[in-house]
Amino acid sequence: MTHQPVPRISLEELRVEIKKEYTNVALDPNKGYHFHTGRRLANLLGYDESLYADLPESNIASFAGTGNPFSVGPINEGETVVDVGSGAGFDSLIASRLVGESGHVVGFDMTEEMLKKARAGAKAMGAANVEFREGFAESLPLPDNFADVVISNGVLNLTLDKTETLREWFRILKPGGRLQVGDILVEREVPSDALDDISLWTG
Amino acid sequence: MSAAGFEDGKIVHKYNNYEGVPDPSDALEFGTQGISFRARKPM
Numbered sequence: 001m002t003h004q005p006v007p008r009i010s011l012e013e014l015r016v017e018i019k020k021e022y023t024n025v026a027l028d029p030n031k032g033y034h035f036h037t038g039r040r041l042a043n044l045l046g047y048d049e050s051l052y053a054d055l056p057e058s059n060i061a062s063f064a065g066t067g068n069p070f071s072v073g074p075i076n077e078g079e080t081v082v083d084v085g086s087g088a089g090f091d092s093l094i095a096s097r098l099v100g101e102s103g104h105v106v107g108f109d110m111t112e113e114m115l116k117k118a119r120a121g122a123k124a125m126g127a128a129n130v131e132f133r134e135g136f137a138e139s140l141p142l143p144d145n146f147a148d149v150v151i152s153n154g155v156l157n158l159t160l161d162k163t164e165t166l167r168e169w170f171r172i173l174k175p176g177g178r179l180q181v182g183d184i185l186v187e188r189e190v191p192s193d194a195l196d197d198i199s200l201w202t203g
Numbered sequence: 204m205s206a207a208g209f210e211d212g213k214i215v216h217k218y219n220n221y222e223g224v225p226d227p228s229d230a231l232e233f234g235t236q237g238i239s240f241r242a243r244k245p246m
Contacts, residue, residue, distance in 0.1 A: 032225030187234030
């Protein structure tokens, strides 16, 4: 997590490709991607099924995380949670149940179709304590010391500058606040031509 | 994580979540695994 690859792709180019890929995941989650999706993926990542038993199937189907933020620490009643790259809302909607009516969850995503899906899921569940906003992982429109917990799942690896992105997540956490994240670990050195392969970045 | 200011960073879980994917990429060649990790902002 400390190694910083230097690709020859721009942030804008990367964002365009990520939006394309995750628009597809929102609209056609079973198409077949470089990654698993939905219930099968949640099972692989050790999610307790009781956590998502009452989520709409549509929000489960487009889940495309790489880890399990709920497996590394608690989410407590009354807490404020920020979900960076909330996608179809799978983790945000789980968190909304865990924080209860006295808590609050804000999910950020840059892909319109994912935001639509997440908002529809919250409406279907009657979850008034969760909102979904457009935003980028590297620049969240929130004040300093806002959140008790920042969760994220499969998003840090999609950013070009991991340290700067983590600094932004650090900024919005309260002192003593927790970071609970799913991401990827690459154990072998990635050749430079692969670093420039944008399909590997988005997938 | 420490460069961003976090403390107590720890990878808690690793997953072989890219095995058997419908459209395999080179990610498996590079030993790509899913992980779950945690860290804390100092008080």
